[in-house]
Amino acid sequence: MARNPVTWLGSPTFPKAAHAALADTQLRQNLRKATTTIRGKRAGVVAELDDWERLRHAGESIKDDVLANLDTYLLRLEESVTARGGVVHWARDAEEANRIVLDLARAEGADEVVKVKSMATAETGLNEALEAGGVRPVETDLAELIVQLGHDRPSHILVPAIHRNRAEIRDVFRREMADAPASDEPRDLAEAARRHLRRKFLSAKVAISGANFAVADTGSIVVVESEGNGRMCLTLPDTLITVMGIEKLVPTWADLEVFLQLLPRSSTAERMNPYTSVWSGVTPGDGPQKFHLVLLDNGRTATLADTVGRQALRCIRCSACLNVCPVYERTGGQAYGSVYPGPIGAILAPQLVNDPDDEQAASLPYASSLCGACYEVCPVRINIPEVLTHLRSEVVQAKGKRTPEALAMAAAAWMFGDPKRYEAAQRAGSLTRFLARDGKISHLPWPGSKWTSSRDLPAVPKESFRAWWRRNRG
């Protein structure tokens, strides 16, 4: 089976990548500035809504209902999209999704396609697949454009170029754009992006988008954005191809009243994002006359099978958890080696990869201090710390039976399994008292030295509780 491109091939494990990232002081400065700004703003707009906690609970339970009845809702969506003139495709993995999109673009005779920022297509590595197939993808979201022009990788779910400051962005534009501005004022940089993309919007035949939500009942697809590049792509080209993960559903239109409040306040810290587009199939005379919806699995059903880990599929990709995470703020997103960085990435990427032999993915659940800030801000109440510890225990289990941890656990199981063996072990344990100084043991012989090299061990009492009980009450 092909490897899942949700993590980048050849990425070092998180501790190694983090070590390198921590040496980059410019990166840390950029991130601290950006995340501090957004944290303050988010807290402000969330405080405006008295019913925020009730909205979070509603968001959680709507998404849990979607997951528990996913087959029913997917079929309902397929039916409603088809009834309104759309064509629904199903893709088991990244490769299959990319092939479907490439074939559709080629069938329209397009050698260039405009793209709205989409996590699903970043996850499948669609751009590389299109280029290999002779179709040039043009990213139209400003941050995605910065990443694409800079031959860089994304580092944030919402703002993939968050690791770049204005001066660095100006330098990328100057290298790659004919009429780039000399100034590094965000307004001038935005203006440069507008000029750069205008002609492409007006001439594109095919657009590719993701989806924030899809309403099963009505077949309505929702894209939430800021710049208007989304509206351009969703409105002007004659053919629109939307790639969405199978979990992005909501059952009814009314359910969006919850998410259109939760998402903008959590992600860009606005009461509402500048533009939200909603369309259902094809509308004659208005917008694309051909609409294709690609439903992507790519590890989602494997994630769904894990009763603890499946809550990660509630995620609406707001990135609030990244912005509050002390680990993310210091290492940046690229250290996670995945299009999904930060706390949500640490639980989502390894589950989508679903390969116990992938050491890089297995290192991601350790990219956390378990402080819980992510859970507190999550608009759909994903208990990220709970999933992190759950995935860590799976990593330990999957490591095989010969690791020191596994050997120790196997020995412990043998010892706890029989009262006589347990008491013998306790007596043996109290012998280590001879190693103690002031009630602490600082140096154990190997393999115990692996523990005592970084911390002390309390001395074991002379007598066990069991022995004491028998002597006094037995």
Add this chain to the structure above:
Amino acid sequence: MADARSEILSRVRGALADRPSPAPVVRDYERTRVVDDPLGLLAERVADYQAVVHRVPTAELPARIGECLLARGASTVAVPADVPQPWRVPGVNWLPDEPPVPLTELDGVDGVLTGCAVAIAETGTIVLDAGAAQGRRMLSLVPDYHLCVVRAEQVAVSVPEALARLDPVRPLTFISGPSATSDIELDRVEGVHGPRTLEVLLVSA
């Protein structure tokens, strides 16, 4: 090998073998909100996005449309073919979208005048549904200046109230201020691909 559709559906069913039964959805959040002055709130929140808002008595609407366009220096202005006749004030080269204005021509106009379907006071949002006086989606997208008329009865206070008034099967565009980006240092700047200037005429008796 099974086709992708049946394989994904069977994977889903396999993954749900534990038959999860999530808690029922409790909708105890506020679906409606009562505020003293919904129009005032809308005006304030739209202005927060750096859009320009004018409160206008019904009788003065045509005159104010003319003033806005004059101040902007907009001489060629696109309109949906069905805008009320009085909106098309003299002195402007009106370009009705019937037959459909070609895209390149639309790219060259000075602005567009539309109505809307619903507005959301609490979030400062205007929603277009391609209905009366709104036209095709590209009409309010391509020109760099959007002048939008909102009538008092179109204003809902909360997001849930607004969604209940909308038909999701129509093509919908929610507009909250001019186009903007937060992509540089997560700080919002106005004006990218969509109309860089949004001006709202909020009409009440």
